[in-house]
Amino acid sequence: MxxxxxxxxxxxxxxxxxxxxxxxxxxxxxxxxxxxxxxxxxxxxxxxxxxxxxxxxxxxxxxxxxxxxxxxxxxxxxxxxKLAEPDLLTHARFEQAWTQLDGATTPEQLHPSKVIPWLEKMHHRAHAGTHTREQLEHLDLPAPEMYWDLGRALSREQERFEDAALVYRRCWTKFQHDDYAHHYYAWNLDRAAREPDEVEKHYALAIEQRPDNVWWHARLCTFLIHRARFRDAEEAFRRALEHLDPSEVEVQEDARFAHSLHRWLIEAWLNMGEIDRANEVMSLVPRDIIASSNVLRALSARVADAMEATQLGESVYPQAIPPEERWTQPAFLPEEDDGHELETWRPGRVRRVGEADIELVYAEPDEKAESRELQGVELSLHEWNEMARGRAPQSDAFVILAEYSQGVRRIFHWPAKSIEVIGSGPDENLELLRYVHQWLGTSATSSP
The missing domain is CATH 1.10.10 (Arc Repressor Mutant, subunit A)
Structure with a gap:
């Protein structure tokens, strides 16, 4: 099928x-x-x-x-x-169609045969984008799921994060123990760059209501990381592990656990430039679990790439090249060029392209990481064209500098190789400066 x-x-x-x-x-x-x-x-x-x-x-x-x-x-x-205007209009028309069929303004007035029309009316109303702030402030719905539907539509499809937060607040006011409402009230406030103390409070309340939800713990940790409260984030992560996996069984048996927790902290640490902290969390995930997941393998490669760039000072390998394929002769590098035998090769990157010269950085492929040192070289445009056989230089392009017998030098570019795209999660595309933009009065919130 x-x-x-x-x-x-x-x-x-x-x-x-x-x-x-x-x-x-x-x-x-x-x-x-x-x-x-x-x-x-x-x-x-x-x-x-x-x-x-x-x-x-x-x-x-x-x-x-x-x-x-x-x-x-x-x-x-x-x-x-985000829904386009014609999509919002279609939902509004569907709302009108179902309104004509249910004939009720409250669920108490419903005849059993009219339940589906009433529910569909409310569903399409949620996705039509027609709710005003005043209507939301007086919203009274009979079930948490109806608040969730409206909140998700306002947030995901319409990017009305403050209004979505208001809907979730109405929900947890009526259903006080609804961990979902507490969590997404906090999440939407955070997206709107509003009231960070309130955000933290309700992330914590969601965990208190449902402490076994891995996602809730991940969101609190990444929120603290993005607020540059690194020690608090580390403490929140420690508490999460103590509660969720005290014997370190889950992380060793199921990649989904690391997907839901470790993955997002590693992403957040990398985004904040905290490479050592990202590597520390990555080290908690067993190698066989990493090997079983495309996403975790890609993330592990990102961490290794960042660690290597930190040690060298700059990157000389494309991020998509996994650690095990680095510092050994690339398969695409020819052993012979116009009758000349390969003698040495070095991974490098184009640092700068000027009008008359090109600057490259490279490192010797020593087996010992501590012996690798970053070096630089400047080539004239004529030298580049001869070595790269006419291929135009581009800044930040990764290359292999190869030397063949009788002083023949060549430049080879890495073949295109994609890195695994990590899917949506707690903080994908998070605008790290959203609170600054809010303070300045500019808009920079992104779609969740």
Missing amino acids: EPLLEQLRQTLAWHEHAPALQRAAFARFALSWDKLLASVPELQNIEDLVRVGLGYETSDGRVRLSEPVRKALLSGNILGQ
């Missing part, structure tokens, strides 16, 4: 009516064709495709896309992606 769905995803991605179909997929339940068309007018041109090809009609004449198709259409949306 999954291969067929993947083919469907690829086909639909290039379909000329893909935007209309994706908006039709916002509907989670069947609607009459006239209401579906009123919500997504562009469907008028592809009625048969929706009613027969990708969807179906229920026994009472309502229409919906089949669930696998709906999921395939929505799978291209990045989690947390």
Whole structure:
């Protein structure tokens, strides 16, 4: 089934009516064709495709896309992606459609047959972006999940972080022991660069309400790191390990534990330039666990690269090259060049490209790390062109400087090699200067 769905995803991605179909997929339940068309007018041109090809009609004449198709259409949306204006408008139209069907202003007025219309009305209202600050301040919903739905929409899709925090505050005011509401109240306040003391307090309350949630601990630790409260962060991490994995069993048996905790601290330490601290946390993850995970392997390579750059003073290897492939002769380096045998080679980087000369740094590939020293060389543009065979120099390009017999010198560039992209998490793309921007009155908050 999954291969067929993947083919469907690829086909639909290039379909000329893909935007209309994706908006039709916002509907989670069947609607009459006239209401579906009123919500997504562009469907008028592809009625048969929706009613027969990708969807179906229920026994009472309502229409919906089949669930696998709906999921395939929505799978291209990045989690947390800000919705475009046409998407918000579509949700608003769906809200109107369901409002006409439920006929109630409060859940107490609902007839059992009207529960789904009322829930769908509230769902689309949450994602339509129509709530004013005054409405949010008086929000009263019957279940925590309804606050969560609205809070996520305001935060992820509309980047209204302060309003999202207000929704979560309304939630934990009504449902005091809701750890999710406490946590995301803090998270959205932090994204808005507001009230850091309140942020810390409610991160801690979320942990108090649900101490076994690894994610909650990770968020508190990374918040403290980004506030440059390094000792407090280390203490919070120590407490997290004592509670979550006192016998060091979880970290040795399941990569998901390190994914949810260690990974985010390492990322935060690296972002703050605290290489030794990042390496210390990385050392707590067993090598076999790192080897079992593409994400952890990539992160381990980043730490090793940062450690090496710190020891040398600068980088001479691309970050994508893992430690075990460094300081040994690269496979792409030819043993012979125009009849000349390879004698020596050195990894390096283009430090500067001037109008008439190029500056490079390189290191001798000694087996002992402590024996490697950074050195520099300046080449004229003519020398570069001869050694690189006409390839234009670029700043920060990583190269191999090779010497062949009879004094022949060559420059080889590393083949393109991607490094594993680490997915979204507690602090992905976190704007580290957001509190400064808030103080200055400028906006720099990024999408969660």
